[in-house]
Amino acid sequence: MTSTWTVAHRLPHRYPMLLVDRVVTAVPGSEIVALKAVTTNEPWYAEVSGDARDGDLAYPAVLLMESWAQSAGILAASRSSDGDPLSGDVMLFGGATEVRFLHPVLPGDVLEHRVRVVRLLSDTMIFEGECLVAGRPVMTVERMVMAFRPAQTLRPAPSTTSDSGSPAGTQED
Amino acid sequence: MPTVVSPVRAPVHVLAEAVADPTTGAAPRSVTSLVLETQEPVFRGHYPGFPIFPGVCLIECVHRSCLTTAPGTPRAVLTLAAVESTRFLGAVFPGDRIVIESTWTAISDGWRVTARIRGDRGDVAAVRLRYHTGEAG
Numbered sequence: 001m002t003s004t005w006t007v008a009h010r011l012p013h014r015y016p017m018l019l020v021d022r023v024v025t026a027v028p029g030s031e032i033v034a035l036k037a038v039t040t041n042e043p044w045y046a047e048v049s050g051d052a053r054d055g056d057l058a059y060p061a062v063l064l065m066e067s068w069a070q071s072a073g074i075l076a077a078s079r080s081s082d083g084d085p086l087s088g089d090v091m092l093f094g095g096a097t098e099v100r101f102l103h104p105v106l107p108g109d110v111l112e113h114r115v116r117v118v119r120l121l122s123d124t125m126i127f128e129g130e131c132l133v134a135g136r137p138v139m140t141v142e143r144m145v146m147a148f149r150p151a152q153t154l155r156p157a158p159s160t161t162s163d164s165g166s167p168a169g170t171q172e173d
Numbered sequence: 174m175p176t177v178v179s180p181v182r183a184p185v186h187v188l189a190e191a192v193a194d195p196t197t198g199a200a201p202r203s204v205t206s207l208v209l210e211t212q213e214p215v216f217r218g219h220y221p222g223f224p225i226f227p228g229v230c231l232i233e234c235v236h237r238s239c240l241t242t243a244p245g246t247p248r249a250v251l252t253l254a255a256v257e258s259t260r261f262l263g264a265v266f267p268g269d270r271i272v273i274e275s276t277w278t279a280i281s282d283g284w285r286v287t288a289r290i291r292g293d294r295g296d297v298a299a300v301r302l303r304y305h306t307g308e309a310g
Contacts, residue, residue: 017218017227043214048176056176061253062229062236063180069229092261093228099256 007034010077011070016043019067020113023074031116031129034071040107058104064111064131064139065099069146071113072127076146089148094124098142109133115141123148180215181233183207191244191277201277203242207234211267226265228298232256235288235300238273244284251304254283260299269293282306 007020024033038059040048048057073091105111112132119126125146131139184207191201209226216224236253243249265271275288283305290297 012220014218014221017215044178044180048178052176057178060179060233061256062233065232065256066227066229095258095260096256097258101253101255 007074010074013070017066018070019063020070020074023071024112026075028075029117029120031114032071032075034074034113034115036067036111036113038105038107038109038111045107054106055104057106059106059109061101061139064101064105065096065141067111068113068115068129068131068139068141069093069096069144072115072125072129072144072146075115075117075127076125076148089150092147092149094145094147096141096144099144100140100142101138102140103133103136103138105133105138111138118143179233179237180227181207181209181230181237182213183209183234185234185238185241187242188272189242191242191275193244200279201244203238203275203277204272205238205242205275206270206272207238208270209265209267213267216267224267226267226269228259228261231261231265231271231290231298232259232300232302234271235273235275235286235290235302238275238288239284239286239302239304242275244277249284249306251284251306253302254305255303257285257301257303258299259301262296262298263292263294265292265297271297 007023008018011018020034020036022035024035026032044060076091110133113129114132115127115129117125118128127141127144129141130137186206188206189202189204191203193199193201215227215230219225219227240251243251269292271290271292273288273290275286278285283303286302286304288300290300
């Protein structure tokens with residue numbers, strides 16, 4: 001089992017965007033199972049009113065994706081050395097294909113992310129898998145692509161010219 | 174006002190509703206914009222000292238735009254069935270404004286929406302979503 005501290009150590013994300021709580025099992029370069037508990041204590045629920053019904057409280061689908069992608073990121077991080085996650089190479093969310101949402105996720109649910117490496121290239125990893133709640137799939141991921149780029153290509157340049165803030169290439173996630 | 178549970182606080186500004194052109198038969202197109210202020214909660218943790226708008230939150234901007242501009246009278250109730258594809262092309266930083274152009278294609282039980290997102294420095298992302306209409310789940 002990987003401790004919570006280790007999750008935070010392997011990902012640059014922090015509150016409120018650190019969306020993995022615990023790693024259950026991980027085989028570097030192959031697969032990972034990780035958990036995230038969904039709670040109304042996340043800031044997305046700040047505006048929920050007293051008369052909200054279950055259907056109003058569904059966890060945002062894109063955060064389900066993000067949480068799954070971060071689990072993949074932990075697996076990807078296991079290939080590089082520890083240290084400052086924003087130095088060296090960072091993982092970029094390159095894109096995704098056919099991510100299906102099968103059932104709503106509600107506060108109190110525990111997400112079980114299952115991520116498998118489909119292909120491993122020098123600067124790219126391709127993943128597939130699913131997310132389960134109480135054994136039932138709530139999301140399936142046909143393909144998600146993560147790319148590795150030097151962190152400095154993403155940092156807004158410290159110069160004062162107006163066109164210097166755009167990172168090269170891809171959107172980091 | 175129904176409860177909105179979303180990682181994006183910014184309101185969706187509707188520049189064009191998704192209305193089919195009855196003369197040409199062209200698919201409905203909608204245009205929306207959002208301004209992603211520094212106060213967006215995701216920036217605090219994505220990443221500390223290096224705020225950059227998460228890619229999935231760009232998908233959320235498209236999704237919220239779709240809910241706001243859905244075709245039909247009354248407006249169709251959409252359930253997100255799938256993110257069919259996404260491609261991220263450029264970064265979005267605090268204070269940036271994004272403009273989303275969406276093309277709506279009717280499918281058997283809902284809509285497919287193909288969206289292009291542009292930011293202050295050019296193309297940001299391409300997103301294709303699939304929606305069911307009607308019942309949730």
